[in-house]
Amino acid sequence: MIALKNIRIGYSDGLLHAENIELKSGTVYILVGKNGAGKSTFLKTLSKQIPVLSGEIDINGTSIGNITARELPKEMSYVPVHFPHMDYVRSREFISAGRAPYTNALGRLNEIDENEIQSAISTLGVEHLSDRFTSELSDGERQLVAIAKAVAQKTSIILLDEPTAFLDYSNKKKVLGILKQTAEQLDKCIILSAHDIDLCLDFASYFLIVDAETKELKLLQDPSKEEIIKVAFD
Amino acid sequence: MSSCQDKQQPKQDELSQQELISKKDETPSKVSIEFADNFLIESIKGGYRLELIDPNSHEVESTYELTYDQTKKGENVIHLPMKNLAVLSQTSVGMLSKLDALDVITGISNIDYVYSPIIKERFKNKKIRQFGDESNVPIEKIVESSTKLIIYSGFGSEFDGEGKLRKLGIQSIPNYEWRETHPLGRAEWIKLLGILIDKSEKAEKVFNEIKTNYEDLKWKVRDLNDQPSVISGNFYSDQWTAPAGESYMAILFRDAGANYVYESSKGTGSIFLPIEKVVADNRSTQFWLNPGVSNKATLSEMNPKAQFIGAYADGIYCYSHEMNQFWEMSAIEPDFLLADFIHIFHPKLEPNSTLHFYKKLK
Amino acid sequence: MLLIFLLLLPVAGVVHFMSGHLDIGFGDLVNSLFNFDETNTQQLIAREVRIPRMFTALIAGAGLSVAGLLMQTLFNNPLAGPYVLGINSGASLFVAFSIMTGIPFLSSDLGIITNALIGALIFGLIISLFSELVRSQISLLLIGIMLGSFTSAIVSLLEVSSDASELKVFTLWALGSLSRIEFDQIPLISVVFILGIVGSLFLIKPLNLLVLGQNQARLLGLNYKRTRFVIIAITAILTGLITAFCGPIAFVGLAVPNLVRILLKSQHHGLLIVSSAFIGGIFVLLCDALIQSLENYMVIPINVLTSIIGAPIVVLLILRKLR
Numbered sequence: 001m002i003a004l005k006n007i008r009i010g011y012s013d014g015l016l017h018a019e020n021i022e023l024k025s026g027t028v029y030i031l032v033g034k035n036g037a038g039k040s041t042f043l044k045t046l047s048k049q050i051p052v053l054s055g056e057i058d059i060n061g062t063s064i065g066n067i068t069a070r071e072l073p074k075e076m077s078y079v080p081v082h083f084p085h086m087d088y089v090r091s092r093e094f095i096s097a098g099r100a101p102y103t104n105a106l107g108r109l110n111e112i113d114e115n116e117i118q119s120a121i122s123t124l125g126v127e128h129l130s131d132r133f134t135s136e137l138s139d140g141e142r143q144l145v146a147i148a149k150a151v152a153q154k155t156s157i158i159l160l161d162e163p164t165a166f167l168d169y170s171n172k173k174k175v176l177g178i179l180k181q182t183a184e185q186l187d188k189c190i191i192l193s194a195h196d197i198d199l200c201l202d203f204a205s206y207f208l209i210v211d212a213e214t215k216e217l218k219l220l221q222d223p224s225k226e227e228i229i230k231v232a233f234d
Numbered sequence: 235m236s237s238c239q240d241k242q243q244p245k246q247d248e249l250s251q252q253e254l255i256s257k258k259d260e261t262p263s264k265v266s267i268e269f270a271d272n273f274l275i276e277s278i279k280g281g282y283r284l285e286l287i288d289p290n291s292h293e294v295e296s297t298y299e300l301t302y303d304q305t306k307k308g309e310n311v312i313h314l315p316m317k318n319l320a321v322l323s324q325t326s327v328g329m330l331s332k333l334d335a336l337d338v339i340t341g342i343s344n345i346d347y348v349y350s351p352i353i354k355e356r357f358k359n360k361k362i363r364q365f366g367d368e369s370n371v372p373i374e375k376i377v378e379s380s381t382k383l384i385i386y387s388g389f390g391s392e393f394d395g396e397g398k399l400r401k402l403g404i405q406s407i408p409n410y411e412w413r414e415t416h417p418l419g420r421a422e423w424i425k426l427l428g429i430l431i432d433k434s435e436k437a438e439k440v441f442n443e444i445k446t447n448y449e450d451l452k453w454k455v456r457d458l459n460d461q462p463s464v465i466s467g468n469f470y471s472d473q474w475t476a477p478a479g480e481s482y483m484a485i486l487f488r489d490a491g492a493n494y495v496y497e498s499s500k501g502t503g504s505i506f507l508p509i510e511k512v513v514a515d516n517r518s519t520q521f522w523l524n525p526g527v528s529n530k531a532t533l534s535e536m537n538p539k540a541q542f543i544g545a546y547a548d549g550i551y552c553y554s555h556e557m558n559q560f561w562e563m564s565a566i567e568p569d570f571l572l573a574d575f576i577h578i579f580h581p582k583l584e585p586n587s588t589l590h591f592y593k594k595l596k
Numbered sequence: 597m598l599l600i601f602l603l604l605l606p607v608a609g610v611v612h613f614m615s616g617h618l619d620i621g622f623g624d625l626v627n628s629l630f631n632f633d634e635t636n637t638q639q640l641i642a643r644e645v646r647i648p649r650m651f652t653a654l655i656a657g658a659g660l661s662v663a664g665l666l667m668q669t670l671f672n673n674p675l676a677g678p679y680v681l682g683i684n685s686g687a688s689l690f691v692a693f694s695i696m697t698g699i700p701f702l703s704s705d706l707g708i709i710t711n712a713l714i715g716a717l718i719f720g721l722i723i724s725l726f727s728e729l730v731r732s733q734i735s736l737l738l739i740g741i742m743l744g745s746f747t748s749a750i751v752s753l754l755e756v757s758s759d760a761s762e763l764k765v766f767t768l769w770a771l772g773s774l775s776r777i778e779f780d781q782i783p784l785i786s787v788v789f790i791l792g793i794v795g796s797l798f799l800i801k802p803l804n805l806l807v808l809g810q811n812q813a814r815l816l817g818l819n820y821k822r823t824r825f826v827i828i829a830i831t832a833i834l835t836g837l838i839t840a841f842c843g844p845i846a847f848v849g850l851a852v853p854n855l856v857r858i859l860l861k862s863q864h865h866g867l868l869i870v871s872s873a874f875i876g877g878i879f880v881l882l883c884d885a886l887i888q889s890l891e892n893y894m895v896i897p898i899n900v901l902t903s904i905i906g907a908p909i910v911v912l913l914i915l916r917k918l919r
């Protein structure tokens with residue numbers, strides 16, 4: 001799915017590095033690290049917003065350097081930490097934007113697109129929100145709508161930058177649950193950064209941890225909370 | 235400071251000390267003002283009282299005492315004869331050149347707008363400076379030039395620095411000549427300039443000649459039956475700006491034996507007319523004067539609708555023979571102006587005459 | 597809603613037609629188009645004065661509103677517009693150059709249009725370069741305003757050094773007028789205008805994506821730089837064309853798209869473009885109808901009236917945002 005091959009990433013000086021790591025589909029990966037350790041940078045590098053300094057990232061066997069900006073959105077969707085401020089955009093319209101990589105130059109939605117949008121809405125259970133303006137939604141509702149857009153984009157990979165940051169406890173649980181379910185049922189590779197280690201341990205077994213000392217990104221399976229804290233924060 | 239030195243040794247070139255002493259006790263002969271509305275002159279002992287009339291309210295705006303008594307002091311006292319004038323109004327320059335007195339000028343507003351070759355020469359020889367117009371008078375430069383009096387185009391209020399200059403002993407007189415509605419009223423302002431520089435008799439003589447010429451010309455066209463139609467002005471933005479029916483231009487048109495299309499409009503200033511009205515009213519108007527541009531290419535660039543005025547093909551004239559000449563001299567040469575108009579409107583009357591200020595647009 | 601606009605436009609057209617100075621019958625109007633008799637004053641005025649003026653009001657309102665909408669979406673800033681961002685100023689500066697250099701080609705109609713287009717395009721590109729350097733929306737607006745001030749200073753310098761007749765032509769142009777366009781020029785201008793509007797309709801998808809923010813739009817496959825260039829080129833065509841003929845007209849481009857968004861409560865750009873064009877056209881037609889009916893009492897340049905109406909609308913918008 002995603003293969004990291006001896007990469008160094010960051011801005012000019014190099015923030016973190018990783019040796020060979022393979023990330024599979026049908027799995028949720030939790031990205032953990034100190035503030036400023038490079039979690040967002042890692043996600044931005046994966047989504048080609050920032051170039052890799054050295055090494056190679058392959059997506060489904062192709063180096064991301066060789067995937068065009070038009071093709072990448074069909075492979076990978078990205079949910080930023082902040083939901084955009086927009087007036088007069090209804091949730092359904094926002095979710096429809098996920099179909100943009102597939103529509104023609106005029107942006108007309110065909111039957112397939114409409115079906116994908118509808119199924120993303122029902123996967124996330126946001127039918128009741130679809131006619132409301134996104135500017136009127138709560139933070140939890142917005143996060144669900146943002147994820148629905150990523151699902152409608154029908155990519156094998158979904159990256160989420162701190163999707164639980166602004167949510168209350170029950171919404172955090174709900175979002176993480178939905179992401180786990182989505183990964184498993186739709187066979188997607190989901191990578192999300194988070195600070196809620198306790199909560200995440202209940203939902204995911206794979207953790208990508210930025211080693212506080214060596215700045216190396218490590219993949220741990222079923223780590224204990226203590227283990228995570230030791231690597232990431234000590 | 236040069237101005238202090240000047241005060242201690244007043245210059246008296248042409249007038250001897252003795253003449254000055256006798257003049258300060260005499261009452262000069264009466265100066266009659268026939269056509270001008272915006273100033274009055276009364277002879278008093280030792281000189282004159284000058285009253286400037288506000289052109290809008292027609293009330294006395296300010297009073298000056300013009301006196302040969304050099305000992306008299308006061309805010310509005312101007313000592314005669316006046317030398318060293320800064321003349322910021324172009325028409326006053328023209329009047330001084332009619333009086334052969336351009337040597338009293340110390341400064342003008344802008345050399346680019348000057349017609350008189352004498353002024354140009356004197357400017358080149360650094361005898362005359364540029365002071366800009368009254369909106370931005372350079373006080374120190376004026377003091378340095380030993381100017382004693384400033385003549386400027388009056389707009390109804392003092393210019394910035396006028397009070398400061400007065401404290402420094404430099405008086406200012408606004409010139410409302412341009413607000414006069416009768417062409418001879420404009421020319422009559424030469425009488426005031428004549429008094430100021432002690433050339434009163436010459437000024438009277440010049441004015442009377444102009445008046446005679448003007449009235450002779452007017453007499454010639456008085457009984458002509460054929461009165462061609464004329465329009466004046468141009469489109470500015472979406473409106474046509476034209477002289478009102480009681481204005482200076484309208485009077486000249488009437489005196490030249492033409493039928494001004496907006497003759498019946500009220501007022502002495504400008505009127506503004508919608509494009510549609512002007513086009514509708516003037517499809518067969520024979521003459522179009524004062525479009526403000528000197529050729530047809532510029533005219534149609536400014537106003538694509540110009541072509542719908544009847545006179546467009548062959549009847550547009552502007553004062554573009556030499557623009558500076560027009561601005562400088564037309565106020566003091568209304569007889570030439572009238573002659574030009576008669577030449578344009580009634581070409582058969584004086585077949586050998588030529589245009590003085592005006593030129594046909596090509 | 598669209599249907600209402602469709603009905604309102606002819607109404608505004610009729611109001612505009614009837615607000616002229618002379619009484620001109622419908623028959624004269626039809627004849628002036630299909631059976632023109634040059635000696636008939638009513639027909640002449642209908643054809644050469646009133647129809648071009650109506651046409652100009654319509655395309656000026658429609659074009660500036662669409663241009664404003666494009667700028668607002670591109671820079672994700674409801675207070676953007678060709679006037680605020682200095683794109684008008686670019687056109688003005690180049691027109692000033694073209695008039696005041698006195699080179700005959702440059703000061704011909706075609707020369708003025710070309711220069712206005714180039715000026716608008718260059719200033720559009722300058723402002724988009726700045727948009728990459730500054731983060732805040734307010735900074736970009738301030739830069740636009742500075743561009744405007746800088747340009748008017750340069751124009752003043754040009755004015756000082758140009759001769760009287762060139763200066764007069766430019767001063768008149770800068771006052772703005774809806775009467776400059778001639779009947780014969782209507783086809784050419786229509787072609788350029790339609791090019792701009794149709795071009796903007798091809799941008800519906802990118803514009804809708806840009807609503808989500810530049811970054812999201814890129815991640816959904818938008819080629820941002822190319823899109824930005826095309827948006828600016830189309831804005832320059834519309835703004836340059838209108839500025840070349842009408843002089844600067846303020847606030848239409850800023851106020852109308854905001855009004856349309858509030859009325860329609862939508863960000864769908866197909867709808868927004870068409871509605872902005874309609875409302876903008878109706879707005880300027882009605883403004884000019886008002887000007888024409890007041891012509892006998894006072895002279896109001898179009899730019900003054902649009903500012904008097906537009907500026908308070910913009911203040912209300914800002915207050916609404918801050919609330």
